[in-house]
Amino acid sequence: MIFASTLFLGYFLPLVLGVYYLLPSAGKWRNRWLLLASYVFYGWWDPLLLPLLGGLTLWSFGFAWLLGRTDYPDGRRRTLLVLGVSGALLALFFGKYFGFACENYNALAARWGWSPAPAVSWALPLGISFFTFHAISTLVDVYRREATPMASFADYACYLAFFPQLIAGPILRFGAMAPAFAERRHGWPQVSAGLGLFCLGLGKKVLIANTLAPVADLAFNARQLDAGLAWFGLLAYALQLYYDFSGYSDMAVGLGRMFGFEFPRNFNAPYMAESLTDFWRRWHLSLSAFLRDYLYIPLGGNRHGLGRTCANLLVVMLLGGLWHGAAWTFVVWGLWHGLLLVSERWLDGRAWYAGFPRFFRVMLTFGLVLIGWVFFRAPTLGAAMDYLRALVQVVPASEAPAKLLGVELFTLPHLLTLVAALFFAWSRRRAHDWSTHLTIRRALLCLVLLWLSLGVLGTHKANPFLYFQF
Template identity: 40%
Template sequence: MLFNSYEFIFLFLPITLLGYYLITKKKLQLWFLFFSSVFFYAYWSTTYVFLLLFTVVLDFYIANRIYYSKTQRARKALLLTSMIANLSILGFFKYYNFFADSLNGLFSTVGVHPSLLPTFNLILPIGISFYTFQSMSYVIDVYRRTSDAHAHLLEFAGYVTLFPHQISGPLVRHNTIVPQLEASSTYLFHSENFWKGCYFFVFGLAKKMLIADRIAAVVDPLVANMGQASNAEAILAMFGYTTQLYFDFSGYSDMAVGLGLMMNIQFPQNFNSPYKSRSITEFWQRWHISLSSWLRDYLYISLGGNRAGYLKTYRNLLLTMAIGGFWHGANWTYLVWGVFHGGILAVERFCKDQKWNIIRSSAVSWILTFLLVNIGWVFFRAHSVAQAGEWLKKVFLLNGALTWDLSFIALKHKDRFFGALVVGIAIALFARNTWQISFKPSAKNALLLAFMFVICLMYMGEESPFLYFQF
């Protein structure tokens, strides 16, 4: 069920909110929210919902066993059990076919039967990368003794399955959400939070429907037919996808934040105007903040962080980003994207360690950072590394034929595309972040929200899944 669909906006959401607030007992409200979230997931797959619930139950009880275990050996064995179980499930559904195909291809080059390893017709469980990381982080925190074990399964299950962040984040922490689910004040109607929630939801919906999807109508066919695209179309596809991805994903995050606020649940900020960054280091402090902080706390620090000297710090940055890239999907393009960012982060850290201030101009730093981010997104979006190479050759005019023809872009989409692209880039680079706008309750603001909402409804029949649903 998509946030930008009729059934969600006009059926699921109002029924859930009414039930949530009309039930007057806290425990029953939490049960209602839990069952609503399970239904939300089961609407997509009644089979894989049991996989989600298995993860919840497994990690809850393992964390409790870790908390009460008296020996380090037992604690470590339980932690490994959780990690092996979680990563095996994630790895099988998300990466098995990829590695089987890659190895079969390798075998065929040396004369071995090309179908030595079987492949399966698997459907990736939606949201598995997100809920697996969230559930694992709880077990790791209990193991590290940075958190107590939660007393009740229901609150933990409510945290992992909570429908606003269930599919594509934000990647929230248990110590942020569970205490809110335990507090009685969460279940009381709060008009100011509800208003702010409507604001975030409608603004996020507008980002998706009015900007991201309008750009996607041109970018998607261009990428699919990059071999026929001109240099100009390749450049437009690059900047278009950069804009599309930001408004699609930050739009989803804003909608998730808004849905949480409607129920008095606070989610962390996930985007902070990332395209205003003046370094890749700053970019990762502003882009998908919940993921970058998760990678820092549970992967980079576990690898040793910056505690073991310069060379190992650079290695840890590279490994963290490579794994973070591959987390997004089973394709070499994601690994290359992660290594690309990890390499730049290592170079920036090296320059900082050496106290080299190579680029003193803020404008030049921003231009270089924005260009590097765009190059990275080419690998992120391309179907293969080879296609990414072909795309970048056209962007940087290395294909030997300078062509500025735009005839491949369908005429009916041109005006919408260019309008959305210009508005999107202007907002991303010059406007205040959604979180910085003080959108107070008033008749004027209510009319503005209603107007934006009606415009979005006009495009509702053309809705498409959010890009991060595939991860």
């Protein structure tokens, strides 16, 4: 079940929201209901995945409880932290990276004459990248005494499985979210602000991202490309990814608001960034914050000189790339961003083009991000290199495959959607803030977006969100 489907919109959401507000606000009934709804939501993908989620919940709850004890010496607490985090990482490794590791080992084994590993593969358990991070956040925050473990197992299970953020974030820090499970504010303003943001997110996903999706898909799977086609496809992908993921995040934050939670914003006009450092302060903020707080700073951050800072940055970005997917393309994407961040760190935190006028700073940063998206989107490194070559192929491709691709890509709906998407991506309005004060005009706009999205969804098959694969 995805947010942008008739099943979620017509059945699941009205039912869960309706029952939630019928339950008494005092006591734990509402949290219990959200827990039940979240397990139904997750189990809908595959009921056999529920033990994985339940097992990780039990594991991290138990270790958090032990870490929260005040009578344990530091050494024992550190051992418990290592054990607890290792368990969560092991679940992530087997769920997401085991097949990739075997594949690479077997490639080496074939070359060096080692005995091969058994060929095993299974579907990626949905949302595992996110709920394992939530479990790690719990253990680290409790270990650092920045939060106390939740007393109620059901409340903790609800935090880990809470359906708005379960599949694709935002990544919520345990320390920041735990108090809301004990007490939070409900009311019409919260629900209307949540619904407003949800409608905006739905519109972003259904009307913009889904319209641009075929453009990107066709370009990245083309037999022949020239520079015009390749740049058009790449631009479409960059905007599809942004509207898809930020649309999902808006819906998640909006759903959180409807149930009284205030999630942090996940995007802040990333394509207006003026440097790569600035980009990572605007793109997938919850992941950036997680990597900074739980990886970069423990590695030493910027406290041990320039060389160590740069090494830490590279490690964080490489692992951040790998977190997005078990493939070398994501590693190279992370490395690309890591090297660019290192280069900026080397220049005292400024991009080499920092002296240019703002328009050029934004354009150059956007261009560098676009190059990175080629690795992010291409199925293999070879395909990524082919695509990069096409970006500089100025002689127009003239054979039937390229001509047909041009006929499909350069249509008025695609062009207008692309222009509108660029306009909104570079505008100063932020959906997160815009929706907190709904005027009549804004409310009407949200309703129109909702109706249009329902119209599109009702006539076409649902498209899953891009970040589900991570």
